[in-house]
Ligand SMILES: [Ca+2]
């Protein structure tokens with residue numbers, strides 16, 4: 001417990017404020033990936049109190065409904081790459097043949113320049129290892145995006161201030177055809193007012209994908225502050241045509257970074273801003289909005305919101321749910337659990353966790369939680385709707401002799417039917433009360 005992360009300051013429990021996605025740490029540079037019915041979200045991590053892009057590790061989150069997000073911790077960091085010195089900046093992960101490849105920019109210690117490394121894992125949540133033991137490409141530029149075309153040809157694009165690509169081989173860890181440059185023409189990427197040495201809108205953070213036969217490059221535009229613009233092309237390497245604004249300059253971060261996926265029949269746009277308390281250009285947070293393409297394939301203008309998308313699905317309380325699956329929290333942090341995965345901790349009196357759109361159906365009778373406590377413990381109040389909602393059950397948690405000494409506690413619940421938001425509110429004396437690994441209801 002002494003190694004506690006500094007808590008991000010708490011937000012007031014405003015109704016249905018689902019953005020930012022994560023409240024217990026700062027996150028940046030979202031890269032979503034849909035795999036096997038879940039959306040995995042790869043992000044950077046701004047350290048608390050940063051006054052520069054001080055970033056040491058990457059984080060993975062996942063969701064089945066776009067409103068409740070599971071914390072998978074940090075399966076890749078600067079330490080993953082023995083040759084990396086600093087700057088765990090914006091990357092993207094992709095799946096191929098059952099392996100997950102995560103392309104990231106870091107400073108190469110040997111040259112002092114930004115280079116792009118690639119991590120590989122057998123699971124979308126890692127752990128990731130250095131796939132090749134050296135940079136995949138290095139030219140001092142950043143922000144890789146990866147895309148596999150329908151014919152199996154993979155491309156890695158990156159760059160600030162220029163825009164580059166390589167044709168990745170099927171192994172995803174080597175390339176053929178050299179390092180190629182995409183010409184930044186004003187027809188392709190817009191005209192920057194007073195652009196000087198950067199005459200087009202293109203700044204950084206490309207996100208390249210294909211939809212209905214058309215190729216999209218969505219990118220951070222202008223500087224500073226950035227907005228999100230996009231270009232389209234009939235092929236993966238151009239010619240590109242500038243198509244205008246996706247997200248205007250908004251939010252209290254001078255950078256932004258796009259990520260787009262389709263999931264469960266809808267389209268989603270991920271970005272970052274400075275919306276958390278203490279947030280700003282170096283303490284950013286990832287958010288998401290639902291959108292619909294126009295009939296001609298163009299992207300509508302998308303604005304930042306606090307409310308975020310509606311749930312894309314319900315959450316099943318009758319299967320094990322991780323305590324670190326969170327819609328909104330107040331006061332908790334997370335850490336790796338000795339039983340695997342993560343647990344929530346640093347729980348003090350009044351801290352709480354909300355999950356949205358929980359499908360209780362005909363009724364729950366019992367609540368069970370997996371808990372550990374090196375102190376005297378406390379209690380879990382099971383509430384509906386909000387942290388001040390109706391208490392439908394209360395589980396006492398006794399000390400277990402250690403913060404990773406786990407036991408299960410159960411208690412009856414009454415009046416828990418239908419589909420509702422659920423809040424677990426933690427109560428007790430002073431100091432840290434207990435940790436929670438997972439919970440589950442029984443009908
Ligand atoms: Ca706390």
Ligand SMILES: [Ca+2]
Pocket residue numbers: 322323324337340341342343436437438
């Ligand atoms: Ca857990």
